[in-house]
Amino acid sequence: MPTPKKIPTLLGILLVIILVALISVMFENIVRQNAKASLSVEPTSVAVTNVTDTMFTVAWITESPATGVLTVTGASEKKKTVFDDRDIGYHSSMYTGKLGKYITHSITFRYANPGMNYEVVILSNGKPYTSQGVPYRIRTPETLASPGNSLEPAFGTVVTSEGQYAQGALVYLTLENSQMLSTLVQSSGTWLIPLNLARIKDLSVYVTPEERITETIFVRYEGEQTTALSDTLNDAPVPTMVIGKTYDFRKTQAGTGTNDLASSVSHASSVLGQTTQRQNGAFDIIRPAQGASLATYTPLIAGSGIPGKTVTLTIGITSPIGGTAIVGSDGIWRYTPPKPLAPGKQSVTATTTDEKGKPVAFTHTFEILKSGTQVLGEATPSATLEPTPTSEPASPSATSTPVDLAGEPVPTSGTTLPTLILFLLGAGLLTGGFVVKIL
Numbered sequence: 001m002p003t004p005k006k007i008p009t010l011l012g013i014l015l016v017i018i019l020v021a022l023i024s025v026m027f028e029n030i031v032r033q034n035a036k037a038s039l040s041v042e043p044t045s046v047a048v049t050n051v052t053d054t055m056f057t058v059a060w061i062t063e064s065p066a067t068g069v070l071t072v073t074g075a076s077e078k079k080k081t082v083f084d085d086r087d088i089g090y091h092s093s094m095y096t097g098k099l100g101k102y103i104t105h106s107i108t109f110r111y112a113n114p115g116m117n118y119e120v121v122i123l124s125n126g127k128p129y130t131s132q133g134v135p136y137r138i139r140t141p142e143t144l145a146s147p148g149n150s151l152e153p154a155f156g157t158v159v160t161s162e163g164q165y166a167q168g169a170l171v172y173l174t175l176e177n178s179q180m181l182s183t184l185v186q187s188s189g190t191w192l193i194p195l196n197l198a199r200i201k202d203l204s205v206y207v208t209p210e211e212r213i214t215e216t217i218f219v220r221y222e223g224e225q226t227t228a229l230s231d232t233l234n235d236a237p238v239p240t241m242v243i244g245k246t247y248d249f250r251k252t253q254a255g256t257g258t259n260d261l262a263s264s265v266s267h268a269s270s271v272l273g274q275t276t277q278r279q280n281g282a283f284d285i286i287r288p289a290q291g292a293s294l295a296t297y298t299p300l301i302a303g304s305g306i307p308g309k310t311v312t313l314t315i316g317i318t319s320p321i322g323g324t325a326i327v328g329s330d331g332i333w334r335y336t337p338p339k340p341l342a343p344g345k346q347s348v349t350a351t352t353t354d355e356k357g358k359p360v361a362f363t364h365t366f367e368i369l370k371s372g373t374q375v376l377g378e379a380t381p382s383a384t385l386e387p388t389p390t391s392e393p394a395s396p397s398a399t400s401t402p403v404d405l406a407g408e409p410v411p412t413s414g415t416t417l418p419t420l421i422l423f424l425l426g427a428g429l430l431t432g433g434f435v436v437k438i439l
Contacts (some may be wrong), residue, residue: 165189272399
């Protein structure tokens with residue numbers, strides 16, 4: 001009778017070790033993926049911003065990309081479903097038919113009535129989330145007699161540490177003693193927040209314009225954050241911010257007493273062949289500034305105007321691009337070219353009608369920098385932020401205090417118990433093999 005072939009002891013030990021290791025890794029991955037899938041779409045850092053008598057914004061973040069929807073119910077009003085600002089486009093209420101998945105979420109409800117209480121439920125990947133078991137409660141303020149203040153919009157650019165545009169980053173801005181305002185960073189890395197409708201913390205009156213008002217800026221992007229201090233003399237534009245760094249821009253232009261936006265608003269421009277002086281709150285091109293050099297092929301084109309008016313745009317010199325934008329309720333219109341502009345000299349002409357129905361047009365010329373010549377701003381090594389703002393955006397006092405929708409404590413991903421069991425099993429097999437060998 002032939003002798004049965006035996007696996008050498010060392011080879012057997014090696015195979016058992018490899019088998020135990022593979023099973024352990026596979027089990028840990030499965031447990032970790034299941035834990036992540038069930039918990040990472042839960043909304044956190046929920047904040048209510050941009051509250052006016054007719055609108056408000058709810059912003060939050062999730063650990064992994066998820067769809068975001070709000071259901072809003074007012075007294076004696078039917079429940080309304082509202083989609084992410086990126087799913088409907090700026091200043092549009094029409095749903096595109098496709099829900100995007102994002103880590104940062106910003107949804108604006110534009111159908112509010114003055115002095116009304118609203119209940120809000122967040123749907124993340126279709127699952128409802130509330131504040132400690134009850135819907136978020138938001139109350140809109142009463143309509144104010146004045147149309148707003150004369151503060152110009154704040155705007156700037158946010159990039160990652162690798163120099164990429166931080167598209168989708170959430171930017172929060174709070175004027176000294178004011179409510180919180182917010183917006184999303186666009187594909188061009190730019191952001192813009194109107195300040196003309198900013199109210200004080202209790203939302204009872206508009207912020208009173210002063211020569212210089214301190215601004216706290218807070219940016220969230222893919223688990224990282226950036227904080228900055230600026231003021232109304234240094235926010236048009238706010239110097240480029242890099243995710244993960246801290247800044248203090250308050251004295252950047254302190255000696256000039258002006259800024260790029262103020263200069264562009266004050267200079268005389270052509271109005272259909274005539275010359276006129278621009279006035280605060282009137283139709284205007286805010287961005288790009290006249291003669292600006294831009295480090296992007298798809299710049300944000302933005303300006304001010306009469307809410308509801310249509311702005312017709314012609315962008316480019318050699319191969320013009322046409323488009324339109326609607327002036328939003330905040331008095332701001334925005335437009336991003338659908339295709340990249342060529343490097344070199346470019347122009348934008350914006351046309352609309354004034355309050356009397358007469359056509360008005362302005363033109364700005366600017367330059368698109370060639371690839372390789374774009375220089376992104378770096379943080380000043382000595383720049384510090386004191387006092388450091390809280391890591392969580394605060395909610396306007398007119399709303400219930402936002403609570404992280406944490407639910408149950410988040411367990412650690414994976415567990416060591418299966419690994420220990422498999423290790424003991426492997427050790428038992430090895431011991432049994434040695435005993436059989438000896439016997």
